[in-house]
Amino acid sequence: MTPEDQEETQPLLGPPGGSAPLSRRVFLAAFAAALGPLSFGFALGYSSPAIPSLRRAASPALRLDDAAASWFGAIVTLGAAAGGVLGGWLVDRAGRKLSLLLCTVPFVVGFAVITAAQNVWMLLGGRLLTGLACGIASLVAPVYISEISYPGVRGLLGSCVQLMVVTGILLAYLAGWVLEWRWLAVLGCVPASFMLLLMCRMPETPRFLLTQQRRQEAMAAMQFLWGSEQVWEEPPVGAEHQGFPLAQLRRPGIYKPFIVGIALMAFQQLSGINAVMFYAETIFEEAKFKDSSLASVIVGIIQVLFTAMAALIMDRAGRRLLLTLSGVVMVFSTSAFGAYFKLTQGGPSNSSHVDLLTTLSMEPASASVGLAWLAVGSMCLFIAGFAVGWGPIPWLLMSEIFPLHVKGMATGVCVLTNWFMAFLVTKEFSSVMAVLRPYGAFWLASAFCIFSVLFTLSFVPETKGKTLEQITAHFEGR
Template sequence: MADGSELNQYRIVGSVESEHKTVYKIEDGKKWRQFLAATNLSSVALGTTLGWTSPGLPKLLDETHSDSPLYFIPSKDEISWIGSLLAVGALFAPFVAGPLTDIIGRKWTLLSSSIFFILSYILLILTCNVPQIYVARLLQGFGVGFVMTAQTMYIGEISSTDCRGSLGSLMQIGIVVGILYVYSIGPYVGYIAFQFFCLIIPIVFVVTFYFMPDSPHFYISKGRKEDALNSLKFLRGKSSEGVQEEIDSIQESVEKSMKNKGSKNINEKITKNLALLSFIALIITVGLVTFQQFSGINAVLFYGQSIFESAGSSMDPAIATITIGIVQVLASCCTPLVVDRLGRKIILLVSSAGMAIGLGLLGFFFFLDHQGSDVTNISWLPITSLIGIVIIYSVGFGPLPWVVFGEMFPPNVKSTASSIVTSVCWIFGFAVTKWFSALQDSIGSYGAFWLFGVCCCFAFFFTLSLVMETKGMSLQQIQDKLNGR
């Protein structure tokens, strides 16, 4: 066992075959450095754009125009587009961000996301018309797409096996912190000041993340082994000898995948195996992000204030949204504590089952209310269901689909897979955001919640039958298991 911070390396020479075997002593390292790199403000900046509409739209709808940059009240259709255009930008951005992660790296792709965030808030500061707000929201969507494409890859590749789940869940924490940030500030400052407060986050992100290393997998894929070694030394807090075994493993994995990618006369069996490997991983990750969107969480949050009002709460709308934001943050902070102990699959199963129950109860309350029944005695039910759904989502189906995604793909297809998975996520995110009101009008709010509850039931059986447990496995071991080895 190690008795200091440095790892000692020594060789044992076989007496018969004269073979050399390298043996390493255990080196503790500094895990906090991985958390420092993973806890960057890109996901917080993403969260500010997702939460922007809650305090932002009331300012645009101010009939006195005292705090609105517009000289008129936007129509219902214009408000709908302002809310949903972010998803449109996030849908197309991954097809640009994915290739960029292979060209300029995960780090610089993440940093480039700040360009879209900064430009969008500048446009919102200077705006006096709705089309300019449309452009700003599209730019925010591009920033969101860049972050969700590159961040999952970056975290998955810088993490050690024993804390990859914890690090992967940090993106969700950053997102809900960003949402809570705008919920807490937006209602209490003017329109211009609100945009400046949002603008601060991507600027601080650039200043702080600039000094972080890129993924060692990216460096190896570019033949920059010395940079990969330095990156891993920083991330692990170990000596060169202490990371040598891991760097050799990364190099072997990357070279194997690059060889398969570049080979033109490849054995048919290997081709089929690689295609099956990517197909299975794609089915798992696309399925998880699809069920994430159809869990109804966006609808539940959108309907949150109405739920408080239906329960007879006189709570100020701003305080209600802040309360929901605090619940999200606290629940999301639980995931890093349990994900590497309990595993991804069991948490996803509990999360989908819990959301199905909560949505069922929520729909039941609104069904009784729609029928004209006296719901005074169960006025506590909607708020309890709402908080329960938010908690169980934030612990499970909020962060873990992206944790699983960061683990599933080999380096040669990761950028392409990232583009596909992120785009699918936002296709359905756009659909839910844009047409939730129409769904309410056609089948009622109770019917909408029940429909989302049924989707959560499907998510449970999908997870049970298809999602593999990756707890404690290296990235190469995950590929071997997907490939039946």
């Protein structure tokens, strides 16, 4: 029997008619898995308060210069790209649960190395390890949560991945106000340690167990997560075909979600989110915010609030609507952001950030502050729009659209695409500004946001209320 025929004959794994389960322990399991993204967010946010502290370090061996500070912030993305590849391999071979347990090790060890650091190389090594853990967690947590969820709450629980990421970032910003870098690294060990303890008591996903022909364990997992396997349609017994022969790329059920997943990850980074975040503190300073760290906290609060709102309405509004709305808001706000730079940058420009600030300082004080408030409003609107759609939904859809037998490799490629694009956009944005000037760079981001909206309307399917098997059937035209 071919894989296509086998999938045709397999009943759906999900509640008949979308009926509600008898147990709420699925929420506990989702929370346990989402502690990985919380650690991921904390690791991302750690550099913001830690770098100023390390610049003032008493020991010369630990003091960061500009080059070392740049690597301290950026090396996480390189580790995460490697973690995405490793996570894609682990998730199919070790399973979803064990992969989450294993990713706690580089989180704890990485922060422990930073805590005990005696030189810059130990700091960078610790950051690389936490980045590796970020890559694994960003892949495995959405997959685990999507496979234990039933359709009625999969959007809510899947969106909690991004919610926990931005919560972790905000936690790092807030804790950075009162803790110096060593104690902040000690705090970074806590979410991962808690996840290790809690995930040990959670089951593997029933779908993965069935691919391994471990039927009795799958039934026990259903009983734990959903209260009773009797309310669920008889699940498939046969194992999915593991591995990824390239010939399978000819199948619509493989290449269509592949294109959608990779494009969503690329558009997420091309939207300009990293560029906007890069300018956040400067923009707040121009608006006469005295404490630049307060700007980071404000941005973090906006992200948490609007990501939480997206999670609450995800299963009602649907993925396509929120992606489209989010994209339209980002088009408007990046256009306004570009207009701000155009208005404050008179005459020729070599477009470096320093020269831009010099130009701004030549403006009359009242005009500069007024235009800075335009930028603050555009930036906050952009962050809110991103948090409602293009922040959480690409990760959610990545965990929903791939068939089980290619999920590890396919999600690995998507995560690698996301982190590579994040590194590329962050590193090359200044070069783009040198060619197009700052306003041109943000208008280019606006154009990418327009393309993301058109792509969503043309190619992204609505997965709201569908089982994972129904989503696969949609791509295969069944």
